Amino acid sequence: MMKKDNFQPARRRWLKRSLTVGGAAAGVATGATALASGSESLITEVQDWNRYLGDGVDANPYGMPSKFEGEAIRRDVAWLTADAKSSVNFTPLHKLEGIITPNGLCFERHHGGIAQIAPEDHRFMINGLVDTPLVFTMEDLKRFPRHNRTYFLECAANSGMEWRGAQLNGCQFTHGMVHNVMYTGVMLKDILAEAGVKASGKWLLPEGADPSHMTRSIPIEKAMDDCMVVFAMNGEALRPEQGYPLRLVVPGWEGNMWVKWLRRIEIGDQPWHHREETSKYTDLLADGRARRFTWTMDIKSVITNPSPQAPINHGRGRTVLSGLAWSGHGTVSRVDVSIDGGRNWHTARIDGPSLSKSVHRFYYEFDWDGRELFLQSRAIDEKRHIQPTKQALREARGENSIYHNNAIQTWYIAKDGTAENVEIS
Amino acid sequence: MMKKDNFQPARRRWLKRSLTVGGAAAGVATGATALASGSESLITEVQDWNRYLGDGVDANPYGMPSKFEGEAIRRDVAWLTADAKSSVNFTPLHKLEGIITPNGLCFERHHGGIAQIAPEDHRFMINGLVDTPLVFTMEDLKRFPRHNRTYFLECAANSGMEWRGAQLNGCQFTHGMVHNVMYTGVMLKDILAEAGVKASGKWLLPEGADPSHMTRSIPIEKAMDDCMVVFAMNGEALRPEQGYPLRLVVPGWEGNMWVKWLRRIEIGDQPWHHREETSKYTDLLADGRARRFTWTMDIKSVITNPSPQAPINHGRGRTVLSGLAWSGHGTVSRVDVSIDGGRNWHTARIDGPSLSKSVHRFYYEFDWDGRELFLQSRAIDEKRHIQPTKQALREARGENSIYHNNAIQTWYIAKDGTAENVEIS
Numbered sequence: 052m053m054k055k056d057n058f059q060p061a062r063r064r065w066l067k068r069s070l071t072v073g074g075a076a077a078g079v080a081t082g083a084t085a086l087a088s089g090s091e092s093l094i095t096e097v098q099d100w101n102r103y104l105g106d107g108v109d110a111n112p113y114g115m116p117s118k119f120e121g122e123a124i125r126r127d128v129a130w131l132t133a134d135a136k137s138s139v140n141f142t143p144l145h146k147l148e149g150i151i152t153p154n155g156l157c158f159e160r161h162h163g164g165i166a167q168i169a170p171e172d173h174r175f176m177i178n179g180l181v182d183t184p185l186v187f188t189m190e191d192l193k194r195f196p197r198h199n200r201t202y203f204l205e206c207a208a209n210s211g212m213e214w215r216g217a218q219l220n221g222c223q224f225t226h227g228m229v230h231n232v233m234y235t236g237v238m239l240k241d242i243l244a245e246a247g248v249k250a251s252g253k254w255l256l257p258e259g260a261d262p263s264h265m266t267r268s269i270p271i272e273k274a275m276d277d278c279m280v281v282f283a284m285n286g287e288a289l290r291p292e293q294g295y296p297l298r299l300v301v302p303g304w305e306g307n308m309w310v311k312w313l314r315r316i317e318i319g320d321q322p323w324h325h326r327e328e329t330s331k332y333t334d335l336l337a338d339g340r341a342r343r344f345t346w347t348m349d350i351k352s353v354i355t356n357p358s359p360q361a362p363i364n365h366g367r368g369r370t371v372l373s374g375l376a377w378s379g380h381g382t383v384s385r386v387d388v389s390i391d392g393g394r395n396w397h398t399a400r401i402d403g404p405s406l407s408k409s410v411h412r413f414y415y416e417f418d419w420d421g422r423e424l425f426l427q428s429r430a431i432d433e434k435r436h437i438q439p440t441k442q443a444l445r446e447a448r449g450e451n452s453i454y455h456n457n458a459i460q461t462w463y464i465a466k467d468g469t470a471e472n473v474e475i476s
Numbered sequence: 477m478m479k480k481d482n483f484q485p486a487r488r489r490w491l492k493r494s495l496t497v498g499g500a501a502a503g504v505a506t507g508a509t510a511l512a513s514g515s516e517s518l519i520t521e522v523q524d525w526n527r528y529l530g531d532g533v534d535a536n537p538y539g540m541p542s543k544f545e546g547e548a549i550r551r552d553v554a555w556l557t558a559d560a561k562s563s564v565n566f567t568p569l570h571k572l573e574g575i576i577t578p579n580g581l582c583f584e585r586h587h588g589g590i591a592q593i594a595p596e597d598h599r600f601m602i603n604g605l606v607d608t609p610l611v612f613t614m615e616d617l618k619r620f621p622r623h624n625r626t627y628f629l630e631c632a633a634n635s636g637m638e639w640r641g642a643q644l645n646g647c648q649f650t651h652g653m654v655h656n657v658m659y660t661g662v663m664l665k666d667i668l669a670e671a672g673v674k675a676s677g678k679w680l681l682p683e684g685a686d687p688s689h690m691t692r693s694i695p696i697e698k699a700m701d702d703c704m705v706v707f708a709m710n711g712e713a714l715r716p717e718q719g720y721p722l723r724l725v726v727p728g729w730e731g732n733m734w735v736k737w738l739r740r741i742e743i744g745d746q747p748w749h750h751r752e753e754t755s756k757y758t759d760l761l762a763d764g765r766a767r768r769f770t771w772t773m774d775i776k777s778v779i780t781n782p783s784p785q786a787p788i789n790h791g792r793g794r795t796v797l798s799g800l801a802w803s804g805h806g807t808v809s810r811v812d813v814s815i816d817g818g819r820n821w822h823t824a825r826i827d828g829p830s831l832s833k834s835v836h837r838f839y840y841e842f843d844w845d846g847r848e849l850f851l852q853s854r855a856i857d858e859k860r861h862i863q864p865t866k867q868a869l870r871e872a873r874g875e876n877s878i879y880h881n882n883a884i885q886t887w888y889i890a891k892d893g894t895a896e897n898v899e900i901s
Contacts, residue, residue, distance in 0.1 A: 079610065079670055081619040086601065086609040100737075101687045105589030105716075107560025112549035114580040116538065117720045119594050120713050124537035135532025148660035148708035149624040154578060155539040156712065164530030169544050176511065184511040185504065194506040194794045196841055199574040199828030233828070235573035245504055262526045283573035285710065287581065288545050291530075295542045312525075369619045403624030403658070404829060416621055 080369040080418075116155075122146060125156060126223060136164040137263070139206070141227030144353070144375065145361040150201075150403050150410050152230035154285050159292045160206055160228065163262030166312045170288075170296040173260070175280070179318035182247030189282065189296055195237035195245075198279065200302070201409045203377045205229040205348045207305035207332055207454040213441070215450050217461070217472040221360040225460065225472060226353040229377070231410040234300055236281025239274050243318075252318040256325075257299045260314035267308045267332075268322035269301065273346075277302045280313065303379030303408040304346040305454075307332050337449025350438055351457040352376035352386055352413070352430035363468030367421035374399075377410040378432035385431045386413040392425030392461065392475045393440075399428070424464035425475060442476060505794040505843075541580075547571060550581060551648060561589040562688070564631070566652030569778065569800065570786040575626075575828050575835050577655035579710050584717045585631055585653065588687030591737045595713075595721040598685070600705070604743035607672030614707065614721055620662035623704065625727070626834045628802045630654040630773045632730035632757055632879040638866070640875050642886070642897040646785040650885060650897060651778040654802070656835040659725055661706025664699050668743075677743040681750075682724050685739035692733045692757075693747035694726065698771075702727045705738065728804030728833040729771040730879075732757050762874025775863055776882040777801035777811055777838070777855035788893030792846035799824075800835045803857035808836040810856045815842065817850030817886065817900045818865075824853070832858075849889035850900060867901060 079085070116123060127140035142158040159165075170189045178184040206228035212218045219225050248271070255274050259265040269278070279300040282289060289295040294311025301308045307327060322328070334342040354374040357363045363370060372390075376383045382405050387396040399413040413428070431437045439447075441458040463473040504510070541548060552565035567583040584590075595614045603609040631653035637643045644650050673696070680699050684690040694703070704725040707714060714720040719736025726733045732752060747753070759767040779799040782788045788795060797815075801808045807830050812821040824838040838853070856862045864872075866883040888898040 079608070081612065081616045081670065083610040083612045083616045083670065086603065086611050100591045100593045101588075101685055101689065104561045104687055105586075105591050107589055108550075108552045108563045108565040108584045108586070108717075109554075109560040110590070111580075111717065112551070112565075113541065114550070114582065114584075114715050114717055116579075117713060117716045118592065119720075123712060125533075125539070126537070127533045129534075135534040136529045138533045140533040140537075146713075147711045148622070149658050149711050151576065151658050151711040153710055153712045154541075155536075157539065159533045159539075161530075161533070163526075164532055165535070166525045166530050167543065168525045178511065183504070185508040186511050187506065187508045190790055191506045191508045194790065194796055196825075197573070197796060197798065197827065197839060199837055201829075233574050233576050245506065245508065260526055262529055264526065285578055286572045286574050286576040287548055287578045288542060288571075290539050291542045292533075292536065292539055295544075365615055365619065371619055371622060373622065400621075402622065404626075404831075406829075412624055414622060 082365055082368065123156065125158060128224065137162045139228060141223045142230050144222045144227055144355045145358050147355065150231055150412050151285060152232060154287065154290050157230040157232065157290070157293060158206070158228050160306065161261065161263070161292065161311070162265060165292045166261035167291055168260060168296060168312060173296050173314070175297055175313060176315045177242060177246040177318070178315065180249040180252035180320065181318050182249065185246045192237060192280065192282065192297070195241050197235055197237060199233060199235050200279065201231065201233040201404070201406050202300060202302045203229055203231045203408060203410045204306045204309055205377070207307060207348070210456040210458070211453040213458070213460070214445070214452060214456055217474045220472050222353050222355050222358045223360060228306070229410070232284045233286070234279060234281040235283035236279045236300065239278040239280055239299070242280060243274065248318055251320050254319045254322050256317040256319060256323050257310040257313055258315040258317070259310045260312040265310050265327060266323065266325045267310060267328055268325070269308060273301065273304070303348060305332065305348055308346065332454060334448065334454050335451040337451065345455055348377070348379035349455065349457040350378040350380065350383070350430050350432040350436040352428040352438060353460050354388070354426050354428050354462060357426070357464060357468070357470050358462050359470045359472055362470050363419065363464065366468070367419045370417055370419040372415040372417065372426065374413050374428050375410045376413055376428070376430035378430070378436060379408060380436055381407045381433040383411040383430050384433050386411070387429045388415040389427045390417065390424045393427050396429065421466060423466060425473070426462040426464060427459050429459050441474060507790055507793065548581065550583060553649065562587045564653060566648045567655050569647045569652055569780045570783050572780065575656055575837050576710060577657060579657070579712065579715050582655040582657065582715070582718060583631070583653050585731065586686065586688070586717065586736070587690060590717045591686035592716055593685060593721060593737060598721050598739070600722060600738060601740045602667060602671040602743070603740065605674040605677035605745065606743050607674065610671045617662060617705065617707065617722070620666050622660055622662060624658060624660050625704065626656065626658040626829070626831050627725060627727045628654055628656045628833060628835045629731045629734055630802070632732060632773070635881040635883070636878040638883070638885070639870070639877055639881055642899045645897050647778050647780050647783045648785060653731070654835070656802070657709045658711070659704060659706040660708035661704045661725065664703040664705055664724070667705060668699065673743055676745045679744045679747050681742040681744060681748050682735040682738055683740040683742070684735045685737040690735050690752060691748065691750045692735060692753055693750070694733060698726065698729070728773060730757065730773055733771065757879060759873065759879050760876040762876065770880055773802070773804035774880065774882040775803040775805065775808070775855050775857040775861040777853040777863060778885050779813070779851050779853050779887060782851070782889060782893070782895050783887050784895045784897055787895050788844065788889065791893065792844045795842055795844040797840040797842065797851065799838050799853050801838055801853070801855035802835040803855070803861060804833060805861055806832045806858040808855050809858050811836070811838040812854045813840040814852045815849045818852050821854065846891060848891060850898070851887045851889060852884050854884050866899060
């Protein structure tokens with residue numbers, strides 16, 4: 052079974068021949084093939100790609116992924132909204148490694164299409180309850196001290212389709228409204244200090260320059276804590292779909308508040324209760340009341356591999372389980388993993404930087420005996436928040452909420468290695 | 477002067493009008509314009525880009541930079557080599573922020589063009605002085621425990637043209653053979669353990685699958701320390717020009733040893749002295765002898781902004797100086813900056829993660845009085861190595877070395893803000 056998958060029939064002559072001289076070595080956990088002595092030349096002789104010269108350094112002034120990586124793309128779901136100009140596409144979490152989301156694969160959510168703004172024409176205004184209303188060019192903003200911080204951004208509606216039952220077959224669709232980026236920009240508090248916030252100024256209303264004119268109310272305490280006004284992501288300028296040339300970063304809070312194409316912040320004395328914080332982005336409870344001001348994204352995790360879009364292809368034996376965990380409350384202190392639907396839990400290995408309000412990469416290596424599995428991950432953050440079960444979340448909030456589903460996710464692994472989104476109770 | 481640069485004549489109606497109502501506010505360090513009370517509507521009314529809907533979420537399955545970022549590209553220098561298929565292009569350091577180099581902007585150096593290898597056809601072999609010679613598929617390799625580490629890669633020839641005097645006008649060309657990436661892969665020592673290195677095995681010969689069949693000799697101690705075999709960079713699969721689907725990572729050591737399109741590692745009992753470690757990548761001294769085994773990239777830094785490709789456009793006043801520092805010996809503990817050619821030094825602010833063998837971002841904010849400047853940066857690493865002057869480096873090594881120039885770089889800033897590559901003695 053494993054051999055069949057690993058070695059497709061006769062794709063290259065040397066593949067066929069190497070099969071005849073070797074075979075899986077005893078004690079080799081990864082399925083590598085032992086090579087008979089003197090057969091080394093087989094691997095160095097007949098490879099197509101070293102028979103001719105490839106492209107030169109003048110071919111790609113801006114590099115692109117390999118043509119063999121066509122599956123590593125954002126995907127939208129056409130039926131989810133009325134129009135692609137007011138919709139979402141999803142980060143391919145099952146194709147990612149580490150903690151950085153490449154800029155080309157960061158999920159998009161916008162409400163009036165992608166604005167194309169020339170940076171020299173863009174202006175950013177601070178007005179309202181300030182001593183001096185100010186207008187900044189992009190160049191003005193770059194004269195404040197710059198800071199570099201890595202944060203996850205998660206849409207409040209991420210995993211929203213799962214409230215009423217397992218629905219979407221792949222972590223790209225169930226959990227793909229999250230990305231993790233190193234931002235460069237300036238602290239919002241430094242900008243506010245330059246304008247001078249009046250004593251009566253308690254709330255902020257950031258506003259986007261795109262056709263949807265996105266606005267959200269943000270309390271001044273958050274602005275004075277860790278909010279940033281940023282112009283770069285992962286080392287280069289923001290991408291248009293991420294708000295080029297300027298966006299607001301609201302660490303740990305729901306993505307809709309991270310206003311893109313940021314053109315204005317008004318200071319007021321109370322929240323505005325605009326459309327996107329009343330008709331949307333509030334959590335409807337079972338009794339018809341709504342939770343409001345539910346800004347922080349709670350502790351959450353998901354197993355990205357194996358998962359429905361990334362089945363186990365190598366058969367039984369050594370298997371690497373990999374996933375992501377994040378919390379709007381700070382760092383993730385521990386991730387537990389279960390392969391039997393929550394009966395037994397194993398502490399996963401967190402690898403890579405552990406940064407506050409940033410995703411954490413976790414691994415759990417185990418020997419798969421070929422039996423059916425029910426994979427789950429359960430994360431715990433530095434403030435001792437722990438991921439709830441779907442059942443517990445529904446008992447607390449009903450089934451209408453859509454937003455802020457941070458429940459434990461289950462993937463069923465069949466004997467043939469394929470995976471499916473399921474619920475167990 | 478500043479006004480003229482900040483506000484181009486009549487590009488938008490609202491720009492003209494905002495000029496009439498405001499003016500630089502007293503005490504506003506960044507050059508922002510104060511807005512007269514009641515004029516806020518000017519900024520929200522007449523912007524082209526919110527009059528029509530932009531592209532939807534189905535437009536870019538893999539996102540690209542803004543059309544206004546056409547200057548943020550790799551650049552090659554046609555005259556440097558005989559053919560673009562065996563040449564280099566340069567990272568646009570002056571356009572970058574933070575510490576992560578976006579994958580599309582990582583400089584390239586290859587000797588037979590970019591190999592295009594289908595991952596399912598790729599094999600990686602361990603042979604030579606091992607108990608069990610092994611052949612791995614890409615899938616086999618992904619069954620080892622994975623690790624995520626951020627490292628700089630610098631070509632030994634970076635800044636090589638500067639040995640005999642200031643020659644290239646821009647940090648992209650003087651220092652652009654460096655990039656910094658978060659890699660995901662497996663530890664080479666784990667792979668070697670599976671094959672079993674014989675007691676006589678002291679050296680490794682990694683070999684590339686591209687037409688140049690790049691090979692370099694690496695001592696076993698380095699392999700057992702922190703070398704990695706990686707398949708991902710900054711969260712996604714390696715780019716073809718960076719060795720897709722597999723490359724060797726040799727942290728802190730010269731980039732030529734990080735063999736791309738890695739297909740084989742042979743274990744031997746002595747170094748091979750192949751072409752790329754004798755005729756090239758050795759440092760010729762004044763007396764005709766050559767330094768060899770000069771693998772570690774020494775402490776180094778460069779000011780990326782302002783620099784010849786990124787002049788000061790905002791005139792006098794608050795100015796942000798920014799740059800990068802790195803060391804193959806570990807973390808960078810301090811960066812000093814001078815604006816008067818080394819007479820006075822100021823400790824720069826390091827911002828963002830401080831990781832071993834990774835670039836560090838530094839800043840120095842100062843008020844420019846409009847006079848001529850001679851900008852220099854001087855980095856110190858955790859092992860107390862300090863960047864030398866060009867003069868000191870030449871005294872020690874002569875002027876033939878080409879490789880391993882880590883000397884202090886000087887940019888001259890003229891009164892009009894333009895910058896030039898100069899040497900001072």
